[in-house]
Amino acid sequence: MHRHLLATAVHAALGAALIASPAHAQDPAPSPAPTEIDKVTVTGSLIPRTEIETATPVISISAENIKRQGFKDVYDVLRAQPLATGAVQDSQFIGGFTTNAEPISLLGLDPGFTLVLIDGRPMADYPLLYNGQSNFTDLASIPTAMVERIDIAPGNQSAIYGSSAIAGVVNIILKKRIDGTHLNLRFGGYDQGGGESTRLQLIGGKSFGELNLTYGLQYSMQDPIYGYDRRRIDSTNDNPDPEARYGTRNFVHINADVSPNEYIDPGAATCASLGHLFNGTIIRDFRPNRGYYCGSREDVGYATVMNRKRDISGYLNASYALNDKTELYGTLLIGRNKSEANPGTRIWTTAEATNGLFLNDVSGQFETYQRIFAPEETGDVDANNERQTSDSYNLALGSRGGIGDSAWNYDAYFGRSQYTVDSKQLWLLGAASDAFFEQRFLGPVIDHVGPYPVYAPGDDSGFYRPLTPAEYASISDVIHTKSETWTQNFNLQLTNTELFNLPAGAVGFAAVLQAGEQSWKNPTDPRVVNGDFFGLTGTQGEGKRRNQALGLEFRVPIFSQLTASVSGRYDKYKNVGAGSDSDGTYKIGLEYRPVSSLLLRANYATAFKAPDMAYVFAGDSGYFTSVVDYYRCATEEPGESIGNCTYNGESVSGQRSGAKDLKSITAKSWGAGIMWAPSGNFDVSVDYYNIKIDDEVNDLNIDAVLRTESACRQGQLDIASPSCVDALTRITRLPADAPVPLQLDSVRTNPINVSKEEVQGLTAKLNYRWETERWGNFALGANYNVTLKHENQQYPGDPVIDYLRDPFYSSEFHSIGSASLSWMKGPWTTTLYGTRYGRTPNYASQIDPAGYSTEGGGRMKPYVTFNGSTSYEFGEDVSLSFTVNNLFNKMPDRDETYTAYPYFNNFNYNIYGRSFMVEVNWRFGAGSQ
Known part of the structure; x- marks a missing residue:
């Protein structure tokens, strides 16, 4: 019973829209009744429990908060979270390989280091490669209509979930039971034009005796935003450097x-x-x-900064009770996305x-x-639009229930997820x-x-x-490619919340046995790889991987106030036609509750990430790109700014291929924190995390290679150092006696398995709810994350790169904070949601070829945006809401040193501006359960 207060507080926090009763709000020393709280499975553990907060801190975002805080889709939700500090290439970046995908970077780490799950099951990777190099999970394919909540557990989670859970886990929980039918229509657009959108959702559920069905359908359409739609980027006259206009x-x-x-x-x-x-x-x-x-001067504006999209998604969840012990279930989430992105002329x-x-x-x-x-x-x-049709599905078929009259329960299922991208684009031959x-x-x-x-x-x-x-x-032709990934596995999970009893209570247990396979196929049009299209080449490759895993978890009450969680997992991977690897991981967590309202927690864990399929199986691939020839800028035009250097924008050919001998990336993490919940209406927590990654696989960054080469040739770095030796062998230049002496010819990059990385930080969250007789009910929520350290070492013996102080390597946010305030009175609900993004380096800091501060180098001031929403209930069946995103039309702050189009850091900020959305919801029957 002494734990019920903390559990109740957290359960209430998950539904912040529900305001606690006046008795709870006013009682300085509440004594909750010993009511029974259902056991649930929480993200970060396999054992059902009553406590939502465990040794692993978890941030949960409910479907109601997604709506009230103004987010238009799942990607918007996750991109705005304080844990998502890393800069990413999303659909704003039209010059990349994944113009329609939307990844996130938790804790500033590679997008592939975040494991994305649907109901605890892994999603298939996006078939195309992030930056032409690595696999990741695309969040654009997940419809919001079917989402019940989203859980984010930062830090190493491989002992529970296996590969890739180094930065953390994002678990998207879908709706399982809805009574009646909900029809929702939302439409809106942007203050400055472009980006008009419409979304229609139909969700509902029905029970037929022992059969329960939940279904959903969502259709959405979004018009594009071109550069010429935004005054800040519609012309080279917007360049902050007058000499470059x-x-x-x-x-x-x-x-x-x-x-x-x-x-x-x-x-x-x-x-x-x-x-x-x-x-x-x-x-x-x-x-x-x-x-x-x-x-x-207007040519630059003819590229899209927001893609045209047409999406349709369907969802069906069915469960059938064979008897009071056994349930059959099936879940299918299916979607089709059609998009168009214009890369410019x-x-x-x-x-x-x-x-x-x-x-x-x-x-x-x-x-x-x-x-x-x-x-x-x-x-x-x-x-010239790149037209993509993406088809995806996530399927699970299984059975779960109790084993006889024992305390044992099982969940056995087959899961499969597949993602296909069919791309067509007109290109010059x-x-x-x-x-x-x-x-x-x-x-x-x-x-x-x-x-x-x-x-x-x-x-x-x-x-x-x-x-x-x-x-x-x-003189043109259509490039047509069809790429595909899938992952499938058989999973058997056993749980027993009362394996045996100790003096302090029952020992909980879970075991998981898994066998699966995954595939990646990226058969680029052979004419692209052969160089038949002007200024274009691409990636290619395909491969399969098989895996088996065995995992165990124990929850042990050491004494009445202290509980330990211990989990371990062994994974084995076999790359078909290539090497194999295996790894064992473990996690230890401690939960100390000296009083019913206080939780002290700590955890230590190891993790691994099997090398991306693309890193292993990529064929001989190439790319053309524009680069800065830092060496010729420094030696032939000394004193000239990089923005005005003749050799800024040199066309160069790059080559890369996979490496079949790559081994798993390994990591260790630990964390500690405190949570206080003195009443069912208030809880606050602070947690520290530390993650160290070894044997990291990275494709060498071509810009970094050229910077290193320049510094080596000029004597700024030791030319005999490992980095210099490597950089000089990767770059091919024309001879010194050529008509254009030492002109860049080509650069070769490939994945390597030797890097180290470390990130440390603090997270905090707060929830407070109160009720007044006269003014209505209020709810306050806040989240904060600050990165204390982020370092990388590319090769053993190389200097350690400080990402927080050497900004040309990283422009991640050092801190992100968000807060929301909701007010409810009668039929009215109003929410104000704000996000504060901390300082980032300006452009001059990022382009210094030697990696040190330059004239003009500095930091951009914090960036703050607000969303606001108001809804009104017309009785029980109809509601109307109005949402304004970016309430004050906040644009990226002007960076007077950012002399390259689009004249702001589009990996960190967007140029969309203020948007308005009107939403109408009809309810037929009872509400969602």
Whole structure:
């Protein structure tokens, strides 16, 4: 009985919308009645219990709070949580490999270090690769209509759940029982235009004797937001550097024989003849130290910052009671997502293999021609959209119940999750484009000087003549790829909450036996990998992995106030056609309750992550990217800012492949905390976490390799150090006697298994509820996370990188805090939700090639946003709510050093602005249980 107060407080916190009674609110020393509290399974443990709070701190977000706090979907919920401190590439980042996916980074760690579960079962990975390198879980495919609550347990959880649970576990609990039917319609849009959305949800349930059904259907649609929809990023005139306010090089002819390269002036009349392109924005523009060319300052705005989406999801949960001991059950969550993302306009240059350079036999100079095609040429703003159709499902079929008249219970099920992405995109063909412009004005290749082709161009007018949509179509083709992942396993779980009795109470026990398989298949169009498309290559690979696991957990009451939890698990993985690995993990937790309202807790755990399928099975893959050649910037243009350096934006070819000998990543973590719940209306907790990761697998960051190479060549780092030796062997440059001496040619990256990482921090949460006779009921909730330490060491013997103080390696938030205040009176409910994001480094701090502070380096001030919602109940069956996200239309603070488009850190912030949503809910029958 002495534990009931703490359990009651936490149960109440999970439903913050329910205000406690006046007696609880006013009683300074409450004495709860010894009512029986049902045992439940909580995230972070397999043993059912009455206490929701255990040795592992868990943050729970209810479906009601998701609605009231203004979140539009599951990704929004998790991205706003204080534990999600890491910067990520989401659908705002149109230049990546996963333009439609939405990952999170808990505690600033890699997205793949967070295990995402649905009802305790793992989801399939997203088929495409995060940053072209690693697997992760996409949160865009989970419909909010079916979510009962979301639990987040930070820190190592492998002893319970197996691989990948290093940063923590996100467990999405779906609705299991609903009486009656709920129909919900929501629509809204953004203050500044674009992004209009509509969502229709139908959920309900019905019992037929021993059969219970819960069902759901959700359809949603979202219009895109383009860069030109936001004044802050619709033009290069928004660049904070006045010297960089010139247009994109839509038509440019370059003399590369001089340094810096000079533009060959096309003349005002030539540019005027192109003035209708890009919605009438092409002008004769001037770039300092380069010259005149024809370009548009609005060109940059023709990329999406929010994708067009059309989603439909269905959910069915069924349970059938065979008798009073046995239940059969099945759950199916299925979804289809159609999206379109515009990566911006297409580029063509002469001589792709030599970074655009050819020898002009007429002028005797090395030159380059570059074209960026306007929407009027492609036929439509959306002609180049990447169109994806994603299909996913999560299935579980099982039986659970008691074994005879004993205290033993079982849960046996088969689970399978699958994710398929079908992608189509129109792209320029390299050979066809070259042939087209050779016929137009270049003429045929007449010779080669080393790797450089020799042309004798004719009249430039052919270059400065726009294409027709038919001509553009003739030099383009559709890239079509279909990628797939799935994971499946058979799982048998046994539990006994009273295995045997000790003087302090009953010993709880759980065991799990698991056997499964997972697959990853990313068969990119072979023409992409072969380089047939201009300026494009891609990832490829496929493989399968089998796994078996055995896990045990004990909950032991040592004495009346102290309880220990001990769990252990052994996992074995076999990569088909590659290596195998196994790992044993364990976790020890202590819960000390000196009085009924106080919990002191501590835990120590080990964890592992099997190497990503992509890290093991990736085939020889490549990519083209624009990089900063830090070495040439430093040596050829000393004193010039990186933003204005000639060699900022150099095109380079990258290559990578998997490594079949990779071993598991291992980790150790410990934590300690305190929770106080003096009444059923108030609870507060503070917890410390410390995670150390060994043998981490990372694909080398190409920007970091180039920075390291520059520092090594300049003597800022020891050229004989392991990092310098490695960086210099990865980078290929043209010879010193080439027409463009030491020009970057290629960079090779691959996964390695030697890095170390450590993160430490504090989390805190508070819930307070009170009732007044005159003013109604109130509920206050708050969460906070601060990172105290985050360090990484790439190679043994290398200097340790401090992510919190060497900001060009990381722009994660040092702290995030959130708070909500709800008011309920009669039919009215109003909630104000705010989030404070701590300081992050500015752009100047991030681009320093040597890794130290530079002129202009500094930190951005904290960033605060608010959501507000109000709802009104029209009787028992109809309610209307109005929500404003980003209540004060807060935009990312201006960073005067961020001179690269989009002129703010879009891995940390978004540019969407204020949005409005109206929601109508009809209830037919009783409410959700």
